[in-house]
Each structure stands twice: as C-alpha cells, then as structure tokens.
Amino acid sequence: MSSRTSSRISSARSTPRAARLPWRDRAGRFSPLKGVTFLAVLAPGVWIALAWAMGWYAPKPVTEAIHQNGLWAVRLILASLAVTPLRRIGNWPKLILIRRMLGVAAFVYVAIHFALYCLDQGFDLGRVASEIALRIYLTIGFVALLGLAVLAATSTDAMIRRLGRRWQTLHRAIYVITPLALIHFYLQSKIDVTEAVFMTGLFGLAFAYRLMHRLAIPLRAAPLAGAALLTGALTALVETAWYAATTGAPWQFILAANLDVETAIRPAWWVMTVGFGIALIAAVRLPQGGNPGRAARFTIRAEEGAASS
Known part of the structure; x- marks a missing residue:
C-alpha cells in the first residue's frame, strides 16, 4: 500500500465527529476556506430556487431550472478538477481541503438536474427510462450521472478505508465522466x-x-x-x-x-x-x-x- 493511501486511511480513522460538518477542518475547527466554499456551492441552488419562486423562469420554469442545475453541475466538476493543479502551481496546499466538497456538490446539482427532468416528465418513470434509452444525449448524461453517483458514494472516510489503494484509481474516472458530461452539454445546447x-x-x-x-x-x-x-x-x-x-x-x-x-x-x-x-x-x-x-x-x-x- 502506498504511503499516500496509508495517510488517507489513518487520517480518516482519526477524524473527529465535529469535523464532518462541511465548514470545519479535520480537527473540528472552523475553516474560513471551507466555510466560504460551502456558501459558494450553496448560492447557485438558492438563486435557482428564488428565480423559480419569483417567476423569473417563466414561461418554462422547470426547463430553465433543469438547464441551470446542469450548468452548475458541470462548472463544479471543473472547479473540483482545478483544485489539484492550482495547489501545485500556486503552492496552496490547503486548497485540497475543498476538493471533496466541490465534487459532492457537483453530484448534488446533477442529481437535482435529473430529478427536475423526471418532474418535467410527470414522474412517469417508464417514459423517463424510454427517453434515456432512445435519445443519445440523455443516455450519455445518465451514464455521467451514474459515474458521479459512484464517486460521491465512495468519497466518505469509511469508503476510503474500505477501498484502500483502489480508491485513487476509481476516482480517476472523473477524467472519463467529465467528457461525457460535456458531450451531453453540447448535444443539449444544439x-x-x-x-x-x-x-x-x-x-x-x-x-x-x-x-x-x-x-x-x-x-x-x-x-x-x-x-x-x-x-x-x-x-x-x-x-x-x-x-x-x-x-x-x-x-x-x-x-x-x-x-x-x-x-x-x-x-x-x-x-x-x-x-x-x-x-x-x-x-x-x-x-x-x-x-x-x-x-x-x-x-x-x-x-x-x-x-x-
């Protein structure tokens, strides 16, 4: 087992309960960087909900909300990918603390994106499944959604311990998932x-x-x-x-x-x-x-x- 993986596992085992809050560091202290990032990833969702409630997305509020949530999902995926190169290039090691938050937030937005699509289809799951199977851009988007779901589910400390060195290999799949999300974006944008x-x-x-x-x-x-x-x-x-x-x-x-x-x-x-x-x-x-x-x-x-x- 590599020293890096061992470090992740030992750190995961020693995480205080208070540190599980998204704005706290591993020692349970408030982290300004994580606090600002948490507010930043929350803000687009709040704005989308407000715009819908105020009627700014008329005449097709569901369609526009679907688009906006998908857009922010891709933006957050790219933000999570930017963390590692920026902390290397800029010599900002603490940036690594926000990578998991950005990745999980990307999944949350894409999950809402899919849920709103189901709402737009009247929650007719048979029709939803049929559309996904027959429309290539929906098929590609759904595969990207499943991939992000797997990465989000394995981002917990418990899964890091369970997967060991395989964790890092699994999470490199983001470099396959991101192009799929972009292709979905192209085909949807038309x-x-x-x-x-x-x-x-x-x-x-x-x-x-x-x-x-x-x-x-x-x-x-x-x-x-x-x-x-x-x-x-x-x-x-x-x-x-x-x-x-x-x-x-x-x-x-x-x-x-x-x-x-x-x-x-x-x-x-x-x-x-x-x-x-x-x-x-x-x-x-x-x-x-x-x-x-x-x-x-x-x-x-x-x-x-x-x-x-």
Missing part, C-alpha cells in the same frame, strides 16, 4: 455551444496540467503559457469542427470568425486568458522552480491524507 466550448477548453487546461505533472514537466510560467496557447488553439478547432459539422458552413470561415476578436471574443481567447493567468500565478508564487519546496510538499501530502476527492 445551436449555441459557446459555454460548452469554453468549459471544454477549461477541461483541456486541467488535463494538460495533469499530463505535465505526470511527465515531470516543471509547472513554471513558460511551460504553462505554452499549454495555454496549445489549449486555446485546440478549443478554437473544437468550436470550428462543431459548427462546421452541424451547420455545413465552410470550416475556413468559421475558424476565421472564431479568431476575429473585433466581431466577438470567442471561448478560445478566454481559455488562453485563463491559462496565461495561471502562468502568471506560477511566476509570482513559484519564481524559482514551478514545484513546491520540500516543506510545502510535506504539507501537501499531509493535507491529501486528510481530504479525499
């Missing part, structure tokens, strides 16, 4: 996939950072800026390919419009902006190497043992 493309680019950044770490490429400003350029270019190609395939328009014109900032700033530019911002963080926080120092790495390992995804 005409305007601007936000879906932007989220695809952000996922590309998160995956690029993971790959860089895996290949031992230093997380310094220059390599990170290169990753931003490459991911931005790939984002532009994804958007071009989507609209060329769905509209039949010449891809050259779509790509030219994608790169023309005078007409509109397309998702590829925003993805590059985010990537360059992260490269700037690396330059400011880790000016000498792109990886945390020995003391910081020790702290990160301790925090990893204290928080699961």
Whole structure:
C-alpha cells in the first residue's frame, strides 16, 4: 500500500465527529476556506430556487431550472478538477481541503438536474427510462450521472478505508465522466455551444496540467503559457469542427470568425486568458522552480491524507 493511501486511511480513522460538518477542518475547527466554499456551492441552488419562486423562469420554469442545475453541475466538476493543479502551481496546499466538497456538490446539482427532468416528465418513470434509452444525449448524461453517483458514494472516510489503494484509481474516472458530461452539454445546447466550448477548453487546461505533472514537466510560467496557447488553439478547432459539422458552413470561415476578436471574443481567447493567468500565478508564487519546496510538499501530502476527492 502506498504511503499516500496509508495517510488517507489513518487520517480518516482519526477524524473527529465535529469535523464532518462541511465548514470545519479535520480537527473540528472552523475553516474560513471551507466555510466560504460551502456558501459558494450553496448560492447557485438558492438563486435557482428564488428565480423559480419569483417567476423569473417563466414561461418554462422547470426547463430553465433543469438547464441551470446542469450548468452548475458541470462548472463544479471543473472547479473540483482545478483544485489539484492550482495547489501545485500556486503552492496552496490547503486548497485540497475543498476538493471533496466541490465534487459532492457537483453530484448534488446533477442529481437535482435529473430529478427536475423526471418532474418535467410527470414522474412517469417508464417514459423517463424510454427517453434515456432512445435519445443519445440523455443516455450519455445518465451514464455521467451514474459515474458521479459512484464517486460521491465512495468519497466518505469509511469508503476510503474500505477501498484502500483502489480508491485513487476509481476516482480517476472523473477524467472519463467529465467528457461525457460535456458531450451531453453540447448535444443539449444544439445551436449555441459557446459555454460548452469554453468549459471544454477549461477541461483541456486541467488535463494538460495533469499530463505535465505526470511527465515531470516543471509547472513554471513558460511551460504553462505554452499549454495555454496549445489549449486555446485546440478549443478554437473544437468550436470550428462543431459548427462546421452541424451547420455545413465552410470550416475556413468559421475558424476565421472564431479568431476575429473585433466581431466577438470567442471561448478560445478566454481559455488562453485563463491559462496565461495561471502562468502568471506560477511566476509570482513559484519564481524559482514551478514545484513546491520540500516543506510545502510535506504539507501537501499531509493535507491529501486528510481530504479525499
């Protein structure tokens, strides 16, 4: 068993009861970081409920609530994926404390998303099952929902103890689940996939950072800026390919419009902006190497043992 897995298991066994509250740390003390994160993940749900109650989603409140809950589910998945690279790049080890909260919140939003769809179908479960089986975008979305359910169910301390080293392998499935959620988003969006493309680019950044770490490429400003350029270019190609395939328009014109900032700033530019911002963080926080120092790495390992995804 790896030292990292052993650390998770021993930490899970020693967790005080008070620490199970989402705004407390492993010692049972109030954590400002976790408290702010808890309010942040709760706020969209409160806003959606308020908008529905006030009639702001008329004339189709259920449809709009379904859309908004699904949108926030994908956003929270991406936020959870951003935790590990940001704590490495920015040398912020305590960020690991909020990863599980973000992941579980993503599942809660997608579960509400599905429940509202069932409501929209009059809770006719036979019809719901038929629609899922016959409509490919619903099939893909339902598979993503099941995957998130498994990850959420195995995010408890008890499941970490039970699964041991298999826990980390299982939770890498998020890199399969996220593309499924994005494909569902594309197919559901149909005409305007601007936000879906932007989220695809952000996922590309998160995956690029993971790959860089895996290949031992230093997380310094220059390599990170290169990753931003490459991911931005790939984002532009994804958007071009989507609209060329769905509209039949010449891809050259779509790509030219994608790169023309005078007409509109397309998702590829925003993805590059985010990537360059992260490269700037690396330059400011880790000016000498792109990886945390020995003391910081020790702290990160301790925090990893204290928080699961």
